[in-house]
Amino acid sequence: MKIITTTYIALGSNQGEKMDWLKKAVYEVYKAIGDVTRVSKVYKTPAWGFEGDDFLNAVIEVNTRFSAEVTLEKLLTIELQLGRIRVENIGYQARTIDLDILFYGNETIVSERLTVPHPKLIERSFVLYPLADLVPNLIHPTLNKSVSELINNCKDTSPIEAISDQLQHKKAEFRQVNYLTIEGNIGSGKTSLAEMIAEDFNGKLILERFKDNPFLPKFYEDQARFAFPLEMSFLADRHQQLMDDISQLDLFSDFAISDYNPNKSLIFSKVTLQEDEYALYKKIFDIMYSEVPKPDVYVYLYQNIERLLRNIKKRGREYEQNITPDYLKRIHDGYLNFFKSQNKIDVKVIDISDLDFVANREDYLYLIEKISEINTKSLR
Numbered sequence: 459m460k461i462i463t464t465t466y467i468a469l470g471s472n473q474g475e476k477m478d479w480l481k482k483a484v485y486e487v488y489k490a491i492g493d494v495t496r497v498s499k500v501y502k503t504p505a506w507g508f509e510g511d512d513f514l515n516a517v518i519e520v521n522t523r524f525s526a527e528v529t530l531e532k533l534l535t536i537e538l539q540l541g542r543i544r545v546e547n548i549g550y551q552a553r554t555i556d557l558d559i560l561f562y563g564n565e566t567i568v569s570e571r572l573t574v575p576h577p578k579l580i581e582r583s584f585v586l587y588p589l590a591d592l593v594p595n596l597i598h599p600t601l602n603k604s605v606s607e608l609i610n611n612c613k614d615t616s617p618i619e620a621i622s623d624q625l626q627h628k629k630a631e632f633r634q635v636n637y638l639t640i641e642g643n644i645g646s647g648k649t650s651l652a653e654m655i656a657e658d659f660n661g662k663l664i665l666e667r668f669k670d671n672p673f674l675p676k677f678y679e680d681q682a683r684f685a686f687p688l689e690m691s692f693l694a695d696r697h698q699q700l701m702d703d704i705s706q707l708d709l710f711s712d713f714a715i716s717d718y719n720p721n722k723s724l725i726f727s728k729v730t731l732q733e734d735e736y737a738l739y740k741k742i743f744d745i746m747y748s749e750v751p752k753p754d755v756y757v758y759l760y761q762n763i764e765r766l767l768r769n770i771k772k773r774g775r776e777y778e779q780n781i782t783p784d785y786l787k788r789i790h791d792g793y794l795n796f797f798k799s800q801n802k803i804d805v806k807v808i809d810i811s812d813l814d815f816v817a818n819r820e821d822y823l824y825l826i827e828k829i830s831e832i833n834t835k836s837l838r
Contacts, residue, residue: 492522498588633830635754642759645769662711675777
C-alpha cells in the first residue's frame with residue numbers, strides 16, 4: 459500500500475460563477491484524490507498573460523496515496539468534468555477551473571508531462587500568497603528557500619486582494635468504534651482496507667501474522683495431514699496477539715482495527731478439519747476465547763470467486779497458487795453460516811466484486827460510508 463503524501467494544489471477560475479467552480483473543484487479533488495486537509499484564503503487577481511476577467515485563486519493541502527503522475531491525470535479529468543476547454547497553441551486562456559500541482563511531498567520530478575515543484579510558482583504572487591497561508595516555512599527543494607522568502611523575491615507586482623468568501627476543507631468521516639474487524643475470503647483485500655482505515659483515522663492496526671506460520675505452505679501441499687497443526691498454531695497465535703494488542707490499546711490510537719477475528723479459526727477449521735478433530739478444536743477454542751474482546755463492528759468483504767482467484771494469482775504467493783474454487787466457496791459458505799448465527803454483533807456484508815478501493819478513491823469512500831452506517835441489517 460502506498461504511503462500518504464501531502465501535496466499542494468493551486469486552484470484558479472475566471473469564468474462564470476468563479477467561487478462555485480472553486481468549491482466544486484475542492485469537492486472533486488476530495489472524491490478523486492484525497493482528503494483536502496487545509497485551504498488558503500481566496501485571492502482576486504487580474505488575468506495573467508492575456509486579456510480576461512479577474513481570477514479567483516486559492517491553494518489546497520491534500521493528503522493522497524496516488525503518485526504525482528496519477529494525481530496529475532486525475533486533476534486533468536476534474537478540469538474536463540468542470541467544463542475547462544483547452545485549445546492548443548493559443549497560450550493562456552480563460553477557464554472555468556485550473557488545477558496545478560505545486561509541491562508533491564519533498565519530491566523533485568521532471569518528466570515530459572510533469573515538473574514538480576511547479577516551475578512557474580516562484581514568478582506568480584497569486585500562487586505564492588495562498589501557498590504562504592498554509593506553509594510559509596515550506597522549503598523549495600531545489601532553490602532552498604522558504605515560501606515566505608520566495609514571496610519577498612517575487613517580481614510579480616500584480617495587484618492581489620483577499621476576498622471575504624472562503625473555501626472549506628473536506629475530509630472523509632468515519633464512525634469510530636472501540637474495535638473494528640475487517641474480514642473476507644482469501645484474496646479479498648481485507649488487509650489493504652484495514653491498513654488504509656487505520657492510517658486515515660488513527661487506528662491501532664492488528665494484522666494476522668500468517669506469513670510467519672511454518673505450517674501454511676505445508677497445508678496447501680497436503681491439507682489432510684497438516685490441517686490440525688495449522689489450525690492449532692493459528693489458534694494459539696491469534697489468541698496471544700489479540701490479548702496483547704486489544705487488551706492494551708495504544709494511548710495514541712483512537713480505536714483498534716484488525717484484519718481477522720478469533721471466529722475465523724472456527725470458520726476455517728470447520729472446513730479443513732475432520733469431524734472429531736473439529737469437536738476437540740472447538741472445545742479448546744471456547745476455553746481460550748471466552749474472555750477475548752468482541753468487535754463492535756464486523757465487516758465481511760465479499761468478492762466473487764473468479765476475482766478472488768485473480769487476486770491470489772496477482773499477489774504471487776507460491777503456496778497459494780493451488781487454491782481451488784471449491785475451497786474458496788466452502789470458506790465463503792462458512793462465513794455466511796457464522797453470520798447467520800450472530801445477533802449481538804453488528805455484521806456488515808459488503809459486495810466489493812465491482813469495486814477497486816485501492817485505485818479508485820470513490821470506491822474507498824463508499825466503503826467508509828457503508829462501514830459507518832448505524833444499525834445496518836446483518837445478513838439473514
